[in-house]
Amino acid sequence: MATWTPGAPELVARWALDPSVDFLNHGSFGATPRAVLAVxxxxxxxxxxxxxxxxxxxxxxxxxxxxxxxxxxxxxxxxxxxxxxxxxxxxxxxxxxxxxxxxxxxxxxxxxxxxxxxxxxxxxxxxxxxxxxxxxxxxxxxxxxxxxxxxxxxxxxxxxxxxxxxxxxxxxxxxxxxxxxxxxxxxxxxxxxxxxxxxxxxxxxxxxxxxxxxxxxxxxxxxxxxxxxxxxxxxxxxxxxxxxxxxxxxxxxxxxxxxxxxxxxxxxxxxxxxxDHLEVLGIAEVRAATHGLVREGRELLADALGVELPHPDHPSWYGPMAAVLVPWARGADAPGLTARLFAEHRIEVPFTAYDARCFIRISAQVYNSPAQYRRLAEVLRAWR
Ligand SMILES: Cc1ncc(COP(=O)(O)O)c(C=O)c1O
Incomplete structure (x- = not known):
């Protein structure tokens, strides 16, 4: 059992991320805790x-x-x-x-x-x-x-x-x-x-x-x-x-x-x-918490976008990242949508292209909180 809650201020403070951004893209380049950067x-x-x-x-x-x-x-x-x-x-x-x-x-x-x-x-x-x-x-x-x-x-x-x-x-x-x-x-x-x-x-x-x-x-x-x-x-x-x-x-x-x-x-x-940093948080606890955030997040997004989930809800299929189809966009729109979401809402999350279709790929790290995925879902609902 984790003794911490994802998105709690003391966890957020461990990272150097800009607090004005909802950073839901750990998957692209990671993000490094301050303690590790200090080393x-x-x-x-x-x-x-x-x-x-x-x-x-x-x-x-x-x-x-x-x-x-x-x-x-x-x-x-x-x-x-x-x-x-x-x-x-x-x-x-x-x-x-x-x-x-x-x-x-x-x-x-x-x-x-x-x-x-x-x-x-x-x-x-x-x-x-x-x-x-x-x-x-x-x-x-x-x-x-x-x-x-x-x-x-x-x-x-x-x-x-x-x-x-x-x-x-x-x-x-x-x-x-x-x-x-x-x-x-x-x-x-x-x-x-x-x-x-x-x-x-x-x-x-x-x-x-x-x-x-x-x-x-x-x-x-x-x-x-x-x-x-x-x-x-x-x-x-x-x-x-x-x-x-x-x-x-x-x-x-x-x-x-x-x-x-x-x-x-x-x-x-x-x-x-x-x-060391990962082990202090607990590797199993980090995996469970971040998978939980993404599990809930992908359901919110699928509901907001009006689509089915693309794979079963089992941890063997996905961990702290998940993709959801964006039915009104094409694969070629992905970079523009990523830039627009950041410019208009300061949400960092990639739209991705696969098979000419467009997906949105959310990530979760322990610095994320459920409210960030809710905010993203509301923006996508409004864009629909
Ligand atoms: C499946 C896969 N292969 C290779 C890479 C390349 O990683 P890097 O840019 O760190 O070399 C990535 C990056 O996200 C990836 O997702």
């Missing part, structure tokens, strides 16, 4: 006091300690885990590990993240690799529909399947374990894009045993921006390299990935502070 500031001050001591001598051991905390969170052997700046880097690193040939195919759901689709387009331009979408219906009511969509898209030329663990535009949790098992059974490599997953879902990366897994720590772990993880199956560890080469080339995952030239590592080093 990062102190690390930066230390770095600037003696950059060589900090970066050349002390950094590797400190990264080992921070990585061990992340490994414990996600059920990973630290030897297969590295920090990367974001999930985009993780995806690109996995794509770079395969030896592509013209006609190879990559399966990625139509719900998949746009930047990943662009990475696949680049593979097409460079090597003639084809992107084959797994068409996952939405509304959806049965996880078998997700598995069936991937099973239908995998063919004899498939070299890699990319599974979004939690989709961006539609905020759906995909059944990653079943999809990884499907790929194993078909003999194709699988990358799980868990951009939203760390902190939000129970992860056991060793048991999941995908070929590659990437996930952000700046979203639901609330680490500073630029903190993410990339996990590599033992079979691939000698073959995967960051896109940027530096001193650590071919000397192991951590030396290669965690030094790709001079940079500011304080976001990575502050991850333990973010985990």
């Amino acid at each position: 990062q500031d102190a690390l930066r001050a230390e770095m600037e006091a003696e950059p060589v001591e900090f970066l050349a001598r002390r950094l590797p051991a400190r990264l080992d300690a921070a990585r061990a905390r992340v490994a414990a969170l996600v059920g990973a052997d630290p030897a297969g885990l590295v920090f990367v700046p974001n999930a985009t880097h993780g995806v690109e690193s996995a794509l770079g590990a395969l030896d592509w040939r013209e006609g190879d195919e990559v399966v990625h759901a139509d719900h998949g993240y746009n930047a990943v689709k662009m990475a696949l387009l680049r593979l097409e331009h460079r090597y003639g690799v084809r992107h084959v979408p797994a068409i996952v219906p939405f509304p959806i009511h049965d996880p078998e529909q997700v598995i069936g969509a991937f099973a239908a898209a995998i063919g004899p030329r498939t070299r890699l399947v990319i599974v979004d663990h939690v989709t961006s535009a539609t905020a759906l949790t995909f059944p990653a374990a079943e999809l990884v098992a499907l790929c194993r059974a078909r003999g194709v490599a699988v990358l799980v894009d868990g951009a939203h997953a760390p902190g939000l879902l129970d992860l056991d990366l060793e048991a999941l045993a995908a070929d590659f897994y990437t996930g952000n720590l700046h979203k639901w772990v609330c680490a500073p921006k630029g903190a993410a993880l990339f996990w590599v199956h033992p079979d691939w560890r000698a073959r995967v390299h960051p896109r940027v080469t530096s001193h650590g080339y071919a000397s192991g995952l951590a030396p290669e990935f965690e030094w790709t030239g001079t940079f500011d590592p304080t976001a990575w080093l502050a991850v333990p502070a973010a985990l």
